[in-house]
Amino acid sequence: MLKVKSVSKSYHRRKVLFECSFTCEPYQIMGIFGHNGCGKSTLFRIICGIIKPDSGAVIVEKDKVGYMPEQRSLLIDLTLTQQAKMLGKLRNLNETQTELSLQEMINTFGFGEMASKPIKTLSKGNQQKAQLILSMIHRPKVLILDEPFNGLDYLSQIELSRWIRIYAQKGNSVLISSHQLEHMDGLCDEILILDHGKTIKQGHLQSLREQHQQYSVKVNADSNWKDFNFAYESLSAVDSWIEVRFTTLNQAKRAVGIFLKDKSVQSIHLEMVALSELIQVCEH
Structure with missing residues (x-):
């Protein structure tokens, strides 16, 4: 030790x-x-x-x-x-x-x-x-x-x-x-x-x-991201990819549920805050 x-x-x-x-x-x-x-x-x-x-x-x-x-x-x-x-x-x-x-x-x-x-x-x-x-x-x-x-x-x-x-x-x-x-x-x-x-x-x-919690939902979808109705921390869109960030797991799960109902959604990824982002948050 x-x-x-x-x-x-x-x-x-x-x-x-x-x-x-x-x-x-x-x-x-x-x-x-x-x-x-x-x-x-x-x-x-x-x-x-x-x-x-x-x-x-x-x-x-x-x-x-x-x-x-x-x-x-x-x-x-x-x-x-x-x-x-x-x-x-x-x-x-x-x-x-x-x-x-x-x-x-x-x-x-x-x-x-x-x-x-x-x-x-x-x-x-x-x-x-x-x-x-x-x-x-x-x-x-x-x-x-x-x-x-x-x-x-x-x-x-x-x-x-x-x-x-x-x-x-x-x-x-x-x-x-x-x-x-x-x-x-x-x-x-x-x-x-x-x-x-x-x-x-x-x-x-x-x-x-958990102290600096953010969940990231990445979606490859053909629909306009404005069509999705839910509360989020931040949102970014590049080509057909949408990345939405949430501060609670329940918010993220709700968004995933909404995405799953849309037939244009091709894939979904739910991720916790990355170490690199956690370090940036702590440094600021």
Whole structure:
């Protein structure tokens, strides 16, 4: 488990974190969101013990933390296997422990023969996978991933999302920052939103959705949207597609019922507020 208590940090008299507090429990995936420069990377480095906070405290077993930074920190002339052995020694693992952990990760990510090739000969996507493997060589209980989807193709991104869920389900805690919100939407249990170092919103994702609830009904219809009579929050029309937003589920259900009676309606989609929209609402 990870606890961050009122952590603050300044650089050259400029405050980049303001009394940040949260808890990330075992089995939990927490998404950290915010614009570039909002303090995410500083927060991650403080948790890892790379830098010290000016005030506050981080409660975690430092040797149980794994960190994959946004910027690659690989020794490109060495192979994955060589670097894993070096990191294993730094993490006080014996050769057998390192070998077993490395082989498990290689099998998980389909790395195979690439583990014996110099990092500089690998594609950007495989270099990203190598960095992830190295961050986990000691089987951390708290895993911090800063922009892990960068450099991965779409199928690899989906596979990584699936693997992160499995890793959390084994009793581990995962902190993850990413601008790939389509993957984060179905991944995070908890979220924390930073703005210029200040926490502007945090909590369980589903609870926050309910607090800022909107339902979107998308309809492909030939009829004029003005023919439909119901109360709504907002409405937009592009070609034959109509998107109507509601603040309550009952309103949305009523609209769906009306749409279903119209023979010109070809398809209907009922959606909850997306993570990207939720973040925008919280930031404003």
